[in-house]
């Protein structure tokens with residue numbers, strides 16, 4: 001399987017190069033040359049365990065030896081504390097799929113545990129090294145650190161905005177003391193951190209000299225690892241309920257998670273439609289209801305991991321939307337770059353996409369949903385999952401059971417839970433154990449030149 005750019009102006013890449021490069025050289029995102037139709041395998045797949053299924057699905061998209069894929073997948077999900085990796089919990093008429101049983105208690109572990117092992121494996125094969133530089137507003141940083149800690153040939157430098165992540169998120173990062181992990185507390189905002197990252201990555205000479213790499217959500221391997229739970233969930237539930245399809249509700253920020261569902265649907269899985277749920281930062285909700293993708297301001301919410309306006313994976317959707325016409329994708333992206341807006345026509349049925357419906361869950365709806373589901377079903381939702389559950393209400397369908405993806409353990413966001421319920425009930429022993437642990441973190445001014453000096457010193461001293 002080879003990989004091509006959404007902008008059509010760079011050469012096709014192997015799976016290994018696509019994973020190690022992240023972004024295509026023409027600035028586009030990488031996609032498989034074709035998406036395999038798995039319709040004739042669904043019967044056989046429907047009884048596989050999560051890990052067995054992951055080996056099959058991931059194996060379809062890469063050209064690595066089967067035994068190596070098996071080893072990578074098994075090691076990646078052995079760190080999860082649930083036997084079936086992503087438990088499906090019946091709640092009300094539908095299901096919650098708990099994607100938060102990995103080391104950092106957020107769904108990003110599903111992709112980053114795999115990506116860390118994959119990086120290590122590919123670097124070993126090619127004899128290369130990789131220095132990952134990342135910016136995080138909270139969840140991605142700790143998941144990336146847990147993905148690569150202690151790994152050969154990889155170092156990771158994670159910038160977070162000093163004092164602006166939650167205390168728990170900060171401790172999840174800074175209490176990891178492995179030699180190859182460095183935390184940098186930047187005196188600025190998350191946008192400052194991202195700006196610094198962009199600046200050092202745009203200096204190609206610097207990037208090449210220090211073998212810098214990224215783990216952001218545009219990496220194809222992250223999307224691929226996430227396709228697996230849509231396959232698993234849709235096969236499990238259609239079998240259990242004797243129905244011909246399910247729906248998924250996905251709380252969305254960067255369009256990464258839901259795009260994986262879009263890929264699963266194109267592979268022929270029994271998914272009738274995807275429900276895209278946003279918080280007040282609703283650029284995607286506006287797009288799927290009006291066809292207009294227009295930049296807005298980011299406002300802080302109680303589901304902070306979705307406080308995003310420009311969704312970095314959206315270009316992948318546009319590629320399929322344009323039936324692979326890369327000129328059209330370039331025109332859309334250019335329009336968005338110049339004017340902050342791009343437009344897509346409605347289809348014959350009047351919708352923007354017949355298979356994606358959408359809604360927005362604001363602060364009040366989120367807190368009310370947490371309370372209602374706790375009181376009615378005794379189940380505690382984190383605020384991101386609650387955005388999804390609240391939006392899913394409008395799309396219930398007796399014949400198409402709803403699977404709501406749970407993207408974080410509630411204890412990661414206990415302040416929102418306490419505000420909703422009036423008591424601090426969301427706890428997790430792994431998070432409680434972080435207080436008082438030794439930690440390590442260095443301070444950095446919000447300045448790309450300072451980051452460059454820091455990396456130059458750290459990486460020349462390292463050899």
Ligand SMILES: *Cc1c(COP(=O)(O)O)cnc(C)c1O
Nearest residue numbers: 139253254255256257305407408
């Ligand atoms: C990252 C994150 C999201 C958003 O996922 P995308 O792939 O960016 O759409 C939702 N919930 C939680 C808890 C997250 O950490």
